[in-house]
Amino acid sequence: MKVVLISEDIQIQKTTVDTINNKYDLTQYSGSAEPLDVMSGVCTSYPHVIIIDDDFLTPNSSIILRSIKSVIPELKIIFLTSNSSLELGRKISPLGVHFYGIKPIDEIDLIQVLKSINKLSSAN
Helix, strand or coil: CEEEECCCCCHHHHHHHHCCCCCCEEEEEEECCHHHHHHHHHHHHHEEEEEEEHHHHHCCCCHHHHHHHCCCCCEEEEECCCCHHHHHHHHHHHEEEEEEEEECHHHHHHHHHHHHHHHHHHCC
């Protein structure tokens, strides 16, 4: 399963790398936060899962997610944010987010989400 991490947050990067630990094909997006750059970076690698750090993409998170999902509709999204507002949740939830987490993300939660996504992908 191919996973793309979109984040500059050192803690998220460490947690993700430690969690994935050679179980999945992990790529870290390290380009700019401009919507077209992010979309191009994600879509060229055609991942099964993206882990998005809202703090890196704000205020364009919903625009980027909508665009990526239109190109790769079967994509599973793990959305992480430090913004606990209901307004953001209402904006992001309809975009097909598999897991919506408030930072900091626990390694155990990330493992469970990836296992769940892997099972869903295997069932299809």
